[in-house]
Amino acid sequence: MEGPLSVVLKMSHPTEMMISVVIGIGFGFVLERAGFGRADRLAANFYGRDFRVLRVMFTAIVTAMLGLYVLDLLAILPLSSIGILDTYLLPQIVGGLLLGVGFIVGGYCPGTSVVAAVSGKIDAVLFMLGIAFGSAVFTFGYDTLAPLANAGARGRVLLHDFFHVNSGIVVFAVSLFAVGAFWAVGRIEQLVRARTSARASEHQDEEATEARGAAGLAREGSLP
Amino acid sequence: MNENRPLWNPYAAGVALGLVLLASFVLTGRGLGASGTFKHVEAAVIHAVEPTWAEENQNIASFFSDPQRSSLNDWIVWLTIGSAVGGAMAVFTGKRFKVETVRGPRARIENRWILAVVGGAISGFAAQLARGCTSGQALTGGAQLSLGSWVFMFAVFGGAYGMAWFVRRQWI
Structure with missing residues (x-):
């Protein structure tokens, strides 16, 4: 076997679409079980309270990357046989920044909003309507936006091509980066937790002092 | 139950x-x-x-x-x-x-609805500009080790962290 099964087996369009449905079922199921069906849990990632999103995402990337590069090495699934995403630096930077803004403002990203919507979240349904609207705005403005959308087109650039190193080095570096990130976010969570609980107990102390003061006044008032 | x-x-x-x-x-x-x-x-x-x-x-x-x-x-x-x-x-x-409508303890439900639509619209536009979203670009291209997808992923985190302070009343 060399290449994706759909190509090797010359699958018909309906068969391939059915496979896409099955893959989608797996995708949606895992996203829900990962906890991505709630905006507050997704947003917690950006306030240093719960880095679940980052942990799941980096683990998934490393897992799929290791599988992909091993299959490439074994010539079972050569990288050249799958759809590698092309690089367009400027639109990917601007689009990425905007998608991050949309994420924290709206509470979801496109994939998680689908799972949240079927979980009964009204905000996710509204977010989905917003995506369709924003997407249509892009289509209507395409003539004006095309130069930006196609700026800095570099075609297929993989990280090891860019840095002129062996792909194994990048695979190792990315794995190491993920482990480092897991350690770092664990530390950040501890710091944020310590700070918020310190603030909460300070608040409690103030309330307690006020309560004591009020109780004292009441006692004084009750003296003959 | x-x-x-x-x-x-x-x-x-x-x-x-x-x-x-x-x-x-x-x-x-x-x-x-x-x-x-x-x-x-x-x-x-x-x-x-x-x-x-x-x-x-x-x-x-x-x-x-x-x-x-x-x-x-x-x-x-x-x-x-x-x-x-x-x-x-x-x-x-x-x-x-x-x-339900998911929101932070201080958020008003109407604001959350408005911002959900606004955030969705920004995301819909952004995903077209970048040719994909968190799953289509960051996850898929990240695992492929595509240069642009990694740049995109850091930009997403940058945009979200940069904006988080301004919308904190929605979430915390």
């Missing part, structure tokens, strides 16, 4: 998500995604209203090149239908389904 099934450990969920993505590469040569479906739906609506305009718009014309096949009969649309089914299976078996 009200006992929810707990969420998976994040690392275990990550391995599972990575295996789904890998299976997708092996089976079809494609990754995962979501925003493409919204583009197809939006394009189909425009096409229903103004077929000629849609067929001449450079952004969506390719969807209508095959008159024998509906523009919605595309792998990404089927994948999203599957995602909705899979998400529903997980939420019902996990006893987590609940009709």
Whole structure:
């Protein structure tokens, strides 16, 4: 076997679409079980309270990357046989920044909003309507936006091509980066937790002092 | 009865998500995604209203090149239908389904609704500009080690962290 099964087996369009449905079922199921069906849990990632999103995402990337590069090495699934995403630096930077803004403002990203919507979240349904609207705005403005959308087109650039190193080095570096990130976010969570609980107990102390003061006044008032 | 099934450990969920993505590469040569479906739906609506305009718009014309096949009969649309089914299976078996508006303790519900639409609109525009979203670019291209996808991923985190302070009343 060399290449994706759909190509090797010359699958018909309906068969391939059915496979896409099955893959989608797996995708949606895992996203829900990962906890991505709630905006507050997704947003917690950006306030240093719960880095679940980052942990799941980096683990998934490393897992799929290791599988992909091993299959490439074994010539079972050569990288050249799958759809590698092309690089367009400027639109990917601007689009990425905007998608991050949309994420924290709206509470979801496109994939998680689908799972949240079927979980009964009204905000996710509204977010989905917003995506369709924003997407249509892009289509209507395409003539004006095309130069930006196609700026800095570099075609297929993989990280090891860019840095002129062996792909194994990048695979190792990315794995190491993920482990480092897991350690770092664990530390950040501890710091944020310590700070918020310190603030909460300070608040409690103030309330307690006020309560004591009020109780004292009441006692004084009750003296003959 | 009200006992929810707990969420998976994040690392275990990550391995599972990575295996789904890998299976997708092996089976079809494609990754995962979501925003493409919204583009197809939006394009189909425009096409229903103004077929000629849609067929001449450079952004969506390719969807209508095959008159024998509906523009919605595309792998990404089927994948999203599957995602909705899979998400529903997980939420019902996990006893987590609940009709509600998710928001922080200080957030007003009307503001949350408005910002959900606004955030969605920004994301829909952004995903088209970047040719993908968190799943189609960051996850899929990240695992492929595509340069642009990694740049995109850091930009997403940068945009979200940069904006987080301004909308903190929505969430914390």
